[in-house]
Amino acid sequence: MLSDAERREIEEDIKAYADRKMGCVGALKIVQRHRGWVTDEALKAVADHLQMTPDELDSVATFYPLLFRRPVGRHVILICDSVSCYNVGYEDLLGYLTKRLGIGLGQTTEDGRFTLLPVACLGVCETAPAIMIDSDVHGGLEPPEKVEELLKLYE
Amino acid sequence: MSDGSERPLTGDFRSDGRPLDMGEYERAGGYLAIRRALKEMSPAEVMNEVKASRLRGRGGAGFPTGLKWSFVPDGEGQDAAGPRYIIANADEMEPGAFKDRILMENNPHMLIEGLLLGAYAIGAGCAYIFLRGEYGRAAKAIERALAEAYEKNHLGKDILGSDFSLEMRLHMSAGRYMCGEETGLINSIEGKRAIPRAKPPYPQVCGFMGRPTVVNNVETLCNVPHIIRNGAEWYKGLSQKLSADGGTKIYGASGRLKRPGAWELPLGTTARELLEEHAGGMREGFGFRGLLPGGASTEFILEEHLDVRMDFDSVQSVGSRMGTGTMVVLDDRTCPVGMQLSLQKFFARESCGWCTPCREGLPWVVHMLRAIEAGEGEMEDIDLLLEQARLLAPGHTFCALAPGAAEPLGSGVKYFREDFERHIRGKRCPWKIKSL
Numbered sequence: 001m002l003s004d005a006e007r008r009e010i011e012e013d014i015k016a017y018a019d020r021k022m023g024c025v026g027a028l029k030i031v032q033r034h035r036g037w038v039t040d041e042a043l044k045a046v047a048d049h050l051q052m053t054p055d056e057l058d059s060v061a062t063f064y065p066l067l068f069r070r071p072v073g074r075h076v077i078l079i080c081d082s083v084s085c086y087n088v089g090y091e092d093l094l095g096y097l098t099k100r101l102g103i104g105l106g107q108t109t110e111d112g113r114f115t116l117l118p119v120a121c122l123g124v125c126e127t128a129p130a131i132m133i134d135s136d137v138h139g140g141l142e143p144p145e146k147v148e149e150l151l152k153l154y155e
Numbered sequence: 156m157s158d159g160s161e162r163p164l165t166g167d168f169r170s171d172g173r174p175l176d177m178g179e180y181e182r183a184g185g186y187l188a189i190r191r192a193l194k195e196m197s198p199a200e201v202m203n204e205v206k207a208s209r210l211r212g213r214g215g216a217g218f219p220t221g222l223k224w225s226f227v228p229d230g231e232g233q234d235a236a237g238p239r240y241i242i243a244n245a246d247e248m249e250p251g252a253f254k255d256r257i258l259m260e261n262n263p264h265m266l267i268e269g270l271l272l273g274a275y276a277i278g279a280g281c282a283y284i285f286l287r288g289e290y291g292r293a294a295k296a297i298e299r300a301l302a303e304a305y306e307k308n309h310l311g312k313d314i315l316g317s318d319f320s321l322e323m324r325l326h327m328s329a330g331r332y333m334c335g336e337e338t339g340l341i342n343s344i345e346g347k348r349a350i351p352r353a354k355p356p357y358p359q360v361c362g363f364m365g366r367p368t369v370v371n372n373v374e375t376l377c378n379v380p381h382i383i384r385n386g387a388e389w390y391k392g393l394s395q396k397l398s399a400d401g402g403t404k405i406y407g408a409s410g411r412l413k414r415p416g417a418w419e420l421p422l423g424t425t426a427r428e429l430l431e432e433h434a435g436g437m438r439e440g441f442g443f444r445g446l447l448p449g450g451a452s453t454e455f456i457l458e459e460h461l462d463v464r465m466d467f468d469s470v471q472s473v474g475s476r477m478g479t480g481t482m483v484v485l486d487d488r489t490c491p492v493g494m495q496l497s498l499q500k501f502f503a504r505e506s507c508g509w510c511t512p513c514r515e516g517l518p519w520v521v522h523m524l525r526a527i528e529a530g531e532g533e534m535e536d537i538d539l540l541l542e543q544a545r546l547l548a549p550g551h552t553f554c555a556l557a558p559g560a561a562e563p564l565g566s567g568v569k570y571f572r573e574d575f576e577r578h579i580r581g582k583r584c585p586w587k588i589k590s591l
Contacts, residue, residue, distance in 0.1 A: 016322070016324050017324075018281075018364065019345070019346065019364070021345065021346030021347075022326075022344060022345060022346045023346070024346040025327075025328065025329050025343075025346070026327065028329075029288075029327075029329065052346075059347075059348045060346065060347065063331060063348050063349060063507075064288070064328070064329035064330050064331050065329070065330040065331065066288045066289070066329035066330045067329050081497060081500065081501075082250035082251075082451065082497065082501050083250045083251060083447070083451050083483050083494060083497050083498050083501070084250060084251045084409040084410065084483050086489075086493065086494060086497035087409075087410050087411065087483065087484070087485065087486065087489050087494060088409070088410065088411060090497075119289075120248060120250065120330065120332060120501055120504070120505060121248060121249070121250035121252070121451075121501070122289050123248070123255075123256045123287075123289065123290065124256075125250075125251050125252070125253050125407070125409035125415070125481070125483070126253060126407065126409055126415040126416045126417065127415075128409055128415075132289060136291070137289065137291070137292075
C-alpha cells in the first residue's frame with residue numbers, strides 16, 4: 001500500500017508526463033525517500049498505481065544504481081571508482097573508509113548508519129577523488145582523512 | 156576573426172559559482188536569439204544557420220548538428236502531422252567528463268534557449284532535459300530557470316507573442332551510463348529499461364513515443380543561441396582557423412596535474428597547450444605517461460602525440476577520438492594495468508546486457524585484468540585481451556558501449572605492453588611495493 005503522502009507526491013510528479021509509465025523512476029525515488037529503499041511491497045504498490053506489472057517495473061528498478069532494492073543504512077556513501085578518481089587516490093580513500101567504518105563495499109555498518117557502495121564517475125573529476133553521500137557530492141578527498149569532517153554531517 | 160579570447164559559453168558566468176538568473180542572462184544578451192528567430196527567421200533559416208556554422212555534436216560523436224536536425228521529416232513548423240520532440244542529453248556519465256555539469260550549474264537559461272531554438276527549427280512542441288540523478292545542483296538550477304522562463308512566457312503557449320509554443324520539463328534519471336546512448340535514453344524516459352534500440356529507424360524519424368525526436372548534448376545546445384545571435388560566420392571564426400569546424404570547446408583535464416579543471420578555448424587547441432599551459436603541467440614528483448583525450452571511451456595517446464589539435468578530425472589522425480574533450484591523464488606513479496582495470500570494470504558494470512559480446516566479453520576482460528594486476532596472469536592473456544578489444548569493436552555489438560571499452564583496452568595494451576609483461580613475469584604489480 002502506498003501512503004497518502006507517497007500517492008500525492010507521485011501524482012504531482014507524473015502530472016506533466018504524457019504517459020503514467022514515464023513517471024516510474026520518479027515514483028520509485030519517492031517511495032525510496034519515504035522508506036529508505038524499494039521494498040517488494042512498495043514495488044508492487046507503485047506498479048499497480050502506474051498500471052504496470054511488477055516485473056515490468058522491477059526491470060526498471062533493478063537497472064539504476066540510485067534505486068535500492070535491498071535495505072540500506074540511514075546514509076549511503078557512494079564512492080566513485082571510475083578512472084579519474086582511480087588515478088588520484090581512490091584506493092587510499094576506499095581503504096580508509098572500509099577501515100574506518102569496518103565494512104566493505106555493499107555492506108552496512110552494524111548501527112545502521114552507513115552503507116558503502118561503488119558508483120560510476122560523479123562528474124567532478126577536477127576535484128577527484130570524490131564520493132556522494134545521500135544526494136550530496138563531495139570532492140577533494142585527498143588525503144583520505146579529509147572524509148572525517150564530512151562523516152560528522154551525517155548522523 | 157576572433158582573437159581567441161571570446162568565451163561565449165562561459166564568459167558570462169558569475170564568479171561566485173551561482174547560476175545566472177533570468178535577469179542576468181537577459182542582460183548578457185540571453186534570449187535575444189530566440190526573440191530574433193521568432194520574429195525574423197523561419198524554422199528552416201534557423202536550421203540552415205546552424206548547418207552553416209559547422210557546429211558538431213559535443214557529446215562525443217561529433218555529428219553535424221544542423222544535419223541531424225534536417226533528418227526530421229514532414230516539413231516545417233509545428234502544424235506538421237503529429238508531435239515531435241527534442242531532448243537535451245544531460246546524462247553526462249562518461250568517466251572523466253564534467254563539462255555539461257559546469258554549463259548547467261552556471262547558466263541553465265542558455266540550455267533552455269538552445270532547446271527553444273532547436274524545438275523551433277524542427278517543429279517540436281515538447282522538450283525534455285534528461286539529467287543524470289547525481290547532478291543535484293544542476294537540477295536545482297534548471298528547475299528555477301524553468302520556473303522563471305514559464306513566468307516570463309519564454310516557455311508555454313504563444314511564446315513572446317508568437318504562435319510558437321513549447322512545453323519543457325526536467326526529467327531526473329537515477330544513474331546508468333546506458334542512458335546517455337540516445338536510443339537507450341529514449342527507452343529510459345518512456346519508463347522502460349534503458350536498452351538500445353535497433354537503428355534504423357533513427358530517432359529523428361521514429362523516437363520518443365514513436366515520433367520524430369532529436370537528442371542533442373547539453374554543450375551542443377548551449378552553442379545554438381550564440382550562433383543564431385551572432386551568425387554562422389562569427390561562430391566559425393571562434394576556432395581561429397585552427398580547425399575546419401566552428402566554435403569553442405569546453406576542454407577539461409583530470410589526473411595528477413597542477414591545475415586540473417575545465418577551460419573554454421578555440422576548437423583545435425592542442426593537447427599540449429591544454430596540458431602544459433591550462434592545467435599547469437604535471438604535479439611535482441609525477442611524470443606524464445599518456446592520456447585519454449576525451450573520456451574513458453577514447454584511445455590512449457602518448458607524449459609524441461601531444462601536438463595534435465583537439466578537434467574531431469585531427470585527433471583521429473593519431474589513432475584516437477576527441478570524444479568529450481575532457482582528458483584523463485595517466486602519471487608514472489599509477490599502474491597502467493590498474494587504470495585499465497578501473498576502466499573495464501566501469502564498462503562491464505554499465506553494460507546493459509542486451510547483446511552477448513558486451514555482456515560476456517567485458518566481465519571476461521575484467522577477470523583477466525584482475526588476474527594480471529594480482530600477479531596471477533599469463534603471457535597469453537595479453538593476446539587474449541587484444542583479441543577481445545577486436546571482438547568488442549564496432550560491427551560486433553548492438554550499440555557503442557563495448558566499442559567504447561575496446562578503445563582504451565586495445566591502445567592501452569599496445570602502448571603499455573611492457574608494463575603488462577612486468578606484472579606477469581614478476582608475478583606482482585610493480586606499483587604495489589609500498590603497500591607490502
